Amino acid sequence: MFALTGIDHRYGRTPVLAIDDWSAAAGEHWLLAGPSGSGKTTALHLLAGLCAPTAGRVSVGGVDLATLRGAALDRWRGRSVGLVPQRLHLVGALDVLDNLRLARYLAGLPDEPTRALLLLEAMGIDGLARRMPRQLSQGQAQRVAVARAVVNHPALLLADEPTANLDDAHAQATLLLLRAQAVHVGATLVVASHDARVRPLLPRVFTLPPRTVSA
Amino acid sequence: MNLASLALAYARRRPLATFLNVLLLAVGVATITLVILVSSELEGRMQREAAGIDLVVGAKGSPLQIVLAGVYHADVPPGNIPLAAVEELARDPRVREVIPMAMGDSFRGFRIVGTVPAFVAHYAARLHAGGLWAAPLEAVLGSEAAQRTGLAVGGSFAGSHGLAEGGGEHGDRAYRVVGVLAPTGTVIDRLVLTGMDSVWAVHDAHGHAEPHDEDADAAPPAREVTLALVKYRSPVAAASLPRAINSRTVLQAAAPAYESARLFSVFGVGTEVVRGFALLLVAASGLGLFVALTQALDERRLDLAIMRTLGASRGRIVGVLLLESAGLVALALVCGLALAHGVAATLGDWLPAAAPLAAGAARWRAEEGWVVLLALAVGIIAAALPAWRAYRLDVAATLAES
Structure with a gap:
């Protein structure tokens, strides 16, 4: 479903990420493991087309991302990728339901408030629809961020350290939620995490080596 | 969304x-x-108010004052001029029309202007009610003057001496309102119009009433007006007429266009x-x-x-x-x-x-x-x-x- 080949990504002259070959089939659930600073977030950003690798090829759903530019890349991302960022980043000016509607609007998809409500209901958080993000607990916000990531039925669902700041019960619930939603929308799931609690819940693991800092 | x-x-x-x-x-x-x-x-x-008035003539004095008094009715006129001099000016071939004005009195702050019917025609004012003055002491009110004073055709009032409120009243000589003008959006709305002989009559009577006026018992006084509005026959007159008036007569000529431009440059x-x-x-x-x-x-x-x-x-x-x-x-x-x-x-x-x-x-x-x-x-x-x-x-x- 996606393939990263010959990736060598650098900031200036500093190498930040190197992946020879990593590919996944559609519907697979992956853990992207590795210590802090090993480039997990960067790898997710490459998959989402938020940045282009210094060298190498990123292909998602049969599309070579290097062939997409500007607004076309943004449009592809909005429709094909759901991202749950580490710090969630719900839009504070909008309530929960409008955060979901914003995702559909920005991806150029028709506004379907009932469908967004049904999704919230399926995730057991329809009572929060009219809450503002600052009124949510960490666990609630996490669920809303997942809901926003899957509302457009992406082919690729990415989550960056989703269990950080969560207790064991919530960490497990969040992981199960991500897997359930990925199955529900038929998305390939990649969870980037250095959290050992995640490993038993995800069958496939791709591990990034610790970055060697050259003196 | x-x-x-x-x-x-x-x-x-x-x-x-x-x-x-x-x-x-x-x-x-x-x-x-x-x-x-x-x-x-x-x-x-x-x-708008200066439109069509090429020149204002009055007694020797400030040209700005003459324009303010004669066109905008916002200042006191410098003094009186002999009617004969105005009539002579009217005979000048460069002049198409002269509209004389005799001022000096007011009614509740609205100036009483003794003039000729051409004055009403100049401001293109129509009568809202009644007719124009025909006999002495008949008055026609501008629309605003009528509205603010509450006077209508058939009413009467006494003018007070001076152009501001609070002067002594000419109580013995009351004006009779014979007409009211429709609004024009010009200064005529705020004037009380009458014939020049009314103004002379009021002031002759006023003169007689005051014993110290030495000319009072002499022969009929030489008729005077205050200001006159002048229209040129052709624009060429602007080149020679004002200078001729200023140098050869007792009159002072002032061009409204020039004076109001000067005023604007100040404020x-x-x-x-x-x-x-x-x-x-x-x-x-x-x-x-x-x-x-x-x-x-x-x-x-x-x-x-x-x-x-x-x-x-x-x-x-x-x-x-x-x-x-x-x-x-x-x-x-x-x-x-x-x-x-x-x-x-x-x-x-x-x-x-x-x-x-x-x-x-x-x-x-x-x-x-x-x-x-x-x-x-x-x-x-x-x-x-x-x-x-x-x-x-x-x-x-x-x-x-x-």
């Missing part, structure tokens, strides 16, 4: 800052617009100062808008980044910021223009001198288009830098920072 509702959601999140920004810009817009309304009304009125400075101040106000509010938008951008960098991950293009992100700025500017424009026109319409209720403003308050001036452009330019300039920074936003780096 669209860009407009998103911009609105952001504006509602900071209601005080939004309100203050709109208020500041609206006050600047209102000030500029009000200056435009006042000066265009003033200029238009001065031009036009005041208008320029106010206009400059208003521009400064708009510039300051533009700066306020810039600060607000820059601050909003800093606060919203993460929101903008997440919107990019949700599929928004750079153009759309810039669109949100521009739309927000445009919305504030549009709101400020509507409020500012409404405020200026509202003030113009109601200012007359507190300041009687500003009453004429109300008549033109509902009309839009071409210059207001410039105010709209100015405000839009301020909005665009204020949003330009924040929009550029939003366009350049590095999404991956912004999401990665913690």
